[in-house]
Amino acid sequence: MMPNYKNIIKGISYILIIIWFFIAGKGLFAHMKIVKDAVMQTRNLSDEQIRLVIYGEFYKFIQECKKEIPEDATVFLITNNFFDYYYSTYYLYPRRVLINAPDKSVDGLVTKSISLNLDKEFLEKNNISYLIRYDREKDNFMIKKLKL
Known part of the structure; x- marks a missing residue:
């Protein structure tokens, strides 16, 4: 069989x-x-406390930016981390957040080997009024108002 x-x-x-x-x-x-x-x-926990648990010091940075930067401002984020750009854009809305190549979405992320050339013409052309930077390694940040 x-x-x-x-x-x-x-x-x-x-x-x-x-x-x-x-x-x-x-x-x-x-x-x-x-x-x-x-x-x-x-x-x-409240929503704010949950975000603090999830994002840590970066969320404190975002809250500080919200306090110091007016809603109609354009800010330039100096970073080499896409996470920082994505969440900064989301949480800082309606502020306009630019990163390294403002005419494009995110190509040209700043890396440690590339120097960033922020001349006056570039800043005026893109109406940038604030520079912001969050340093994950040192866990500190910078918010700088520009005088053009």
Whole structure:
């Protein structure tokens, strides 16, 4: 009698699906515990406190920028971190945040090896009134009002 290959393939498929569920579910409980702990930790916190937990000192920097920079200003963010640009743009709205190549979105991020040339013509052309910088390594920041 010849083996029924259809039944063999079906049996192997069932075994592989069971193994896959076991492997996928193995880390599920540990992940659920991490999520539960995070929710419990932030349950009684305000939105501001939760943002401070998530973003740390960077959120303090954003709050300081909001206090010091008027809403109609254009700021130039000196950074080599896309995260800083993305969240600065989001949290500082309606202020206009530029980064290194203001005519384009984000190409030309500042790196330590590239010097930044902010001449008066460039600043006036783009109506930049503030320079801001957040240094993650030293955990400090700079907000500088420009006089053009």
